[in-house]
Amino acid sequence: MILILGAGLAGLSLAYHLGDAPYMILEKEQEPGGLCRSMKLDGFTFDYTGHLLHWRNPYTPSLLEELLPDGWIGHRRRAAIYLYGRFIPYPFQANLWALPRGVREDCIKGYQDRRGTGDDFLSWIEAHFGKGMAEHFFIPYNRKLWRIPLEEISPEWAERFIPKPSPEEVLRGRGNPLQQQLGYHRSFLYPKEGGIGTLAEALAQRVKGLQLGRAVSSIRPKDRVVVLEDGEELPYQLLVSTLPLPELLEMMEGLPEEVLQGAKGLRYVSVFVIGMAVDRPEVSPYHWIYFPEARFPFYRVGFPSSLSPKMAPEGKSSLCVEVSHRPDEPLNQQALIDQTLQGLSEAGIIQEGDRVRVLLTLDIRYAYVIYDKGRRALLPKVLQFLEGYGIRCLGRYGLWQYATMEDVLLEGRDLATELR
Numbered sequence: 170m171i172l173i174l175g176a177g178l179a180g181l182s183l184a185y186h187l188g189d190a191p192y193m194i195l196e197k198e199q200e201p202g203g204l205c206r207s208m209k210l211d212g213f214t215f216d217y218t219g220h221l222l223h224w225r226n227p228y229t230p231s232l233l234e235e236l237l238p239d240g241w242i243g244h245r246r247r248a249a250i251y252l253y254g255r256f257i258p259y260p261f262q263a264n265l266w267a268l269p270r271g272v273r274e275d276c277i278k279g280y281q282d283r284r285g286t287g288d289d290f291l292s293w294i295e296a297h298f299g300k301g302m303a304e305h306f307f308i309p310y311n312r313k314l315w316r317i318p319l320e321e322i323s324p325e326w327a328e329r330f331i332p333k334p335s336p337e338e339v340l341r342g343r344g345n346p347l348q349q350q351l352g353y354h355r356s357f358l359y360p361k362e363g364g365i366g367t368l369a370e371a372l373a374q375r376v377k378g379l380q381l382g383r384a385v386s387s388i389r390p391k392d393r394v395v396v397l398e399d400g401e402e403l404p405y406q407l408l409v410s411t412l413p414l415p416e417l418l419e420m421m422e423g424l425p426e427e428v429l430q431g432a433k434g435l436r437y438v439s440v441f442v443i444g445m446a447v448d449r450p451e452v453s454p455y456h457w458i459y460f461p462e463a464r465f466p467f468y469r470v471g472f473p474s475s476l477s478p479k480m481a482p483e484g485k486s487s488l489c490v491e492v493s494h495r496p497d498e499p500l501n502q503q504a505l506i507d508q509t510l511q512g513l514s515e516a517g518i519i520q521e522g523d524r525v526r527v528l529l530t531l532d533i534r535y536a537y538v539i540y541d542k543g544r545r546a547l548l549p550k551v552l553q554f555l556e557g558y559g560i561r562c563l564g565r566y567g568l569w570q571y572a573t574m575e576d577v578l579l580e581g582r583d584l585a586t587e588l589r
């Protein structure tokens with residue numbers, strides 16, 4: 170029996186691709202989907218936070234079509250950075266034309282003199298974009314998102330997620346908008362209705378052995394037994410965990426002290442999400458906007474109503490505001506909401522006379538994994554150690570990685586192929 174912990178996309182994809190092989194999924198929540206869930210509030214649909222499906226593997230669109238036939242809308246990204254009172258098209262580094270003149274000159278000069286070892290994230294930024302772009306955009310934005318000095322972050326994830334235009338493109342982009350889009354999310358798919366949660370629901374309908382409201386509380390690896398919160402004990406031959414790695418390690422009995430201490434050092438940031446409704450159509454022409462400046466508490470604002478006409482009642486718009494924070498930092502949620510409303514007005518997104526309602530707040534404890542030296546040293550050792558006890562890890566937090574929905578869907582498929 171394969172026991173799968175967690176019914177987010179990773180666990181569901183594994184189960185789906187296991188087909189008739191014997192397995193059971195244990196999920197602590199009363200519904201499947203993990204981060205890939207949506208909710209309907211007063212006629213508006215909100216995801217747990219904006220979830221757009223970008224893909225690069227040819228298998229992905231066929232899987233999506235099988236799960237939600239004719240159920241997808243294709244989008245070309247419309248994204249911007251709000252800086253110095255104007256909207257700069259994304260990516261910043263290829264659209265210097267949109268900056269105030271003095272800032273543009275700083276950025277070009279810095280780009281021409283760019284240097285750095287690339288050993289840590291700060292130095293990677295300076296090596297690829299130069300000091301001007303670093304100071305005006307990359308440093309303030311990333312400090313706001315990651316909440317730690319950028320020298321403490323290692324840069325391996327950035328190669329994939331931060332577009333690196335060629336020198337010709339950067340220099341062309343100082344005079345004119347580029348014709349082609351850059352970056353991993355230049356186009357994406359989104360469900361026609363119901364929000365991104367319909368993807369997880371479609372998978373869940375096709376798997377058997379899904380047990381909801383079943384939280385795992387401890388694991389006895391030597392006996393190959395999982396203990397549930399209600400005290401029930403379940404034996405396994407193979408355990409696949411999509412739980413956040415530090416939580417999995419914490420619930421394992423008999424873990425060597427060195428591994429336990431390493432697990433405590435795994436770092437991550439949390440994201441506080443505010444979902445808002447505005448009684449006006451198309452509050453913004455963008456799908457989402459980045460906010461690097463410190464005067465705004467949020468780092469990104471998305472517009473769910475721009476993704477499908479079914480996301481909001483006719484003539485209305487919705488916003489999804491993301492504020493990152495350290496996991497154990499106390500949050501004054503009301504103050505954040507007030508500052509957010511103020512910031513959205515300053516940026517001209519909310520206008521005088523708009524009727525704005527906060528419909529949703531939620532805090533995603535495990536949002537972004539921080540890549541650092543501790544992670545790099547610990548991860549291979551821990552995964553090998555766990556395999557010795559018949560435990561495999563999977564998913565964004567199971568493998569402690571910066572993974573997209575497509576990544577975890579494919580990881581589930583690949584592990585199923587290996588195990589079947």
Ligand SMILES: Cc1cc2nc3c(=O)[nH]c(=O)nc-3n(C[C@H](O)[C@H](O)[C@H](O)COP(=O)(O)OP(=O)(O)OC[C@H]3O[C@@H](n4cnc5c(N)ncnc54)[C@H](O)[C@@H]3O)c2cc1C
Nearest residue numbers: 175177178179197203204220221384385536564565573574
């Ligand atoms: C802010 C943010 C924005 C994102 N935007 C995008 C995007 O636009 N596009 C994209 O492709 N990806 C995006 N992602 C990434 C995407 O959400 C993930 O890659 C994917 O949803 C991860 O799925 P998972 O199954 O690995 O993890 P999860 O969804 O976290 O699933 C883990 C499951 O384990 C369950 N669980 C936890 N503890 C226990 C326990 N003790 N017992 C039993 N069950 C337990 C949880 O309830 C959960 O259901 C975003 C992520 C974040 C944080």
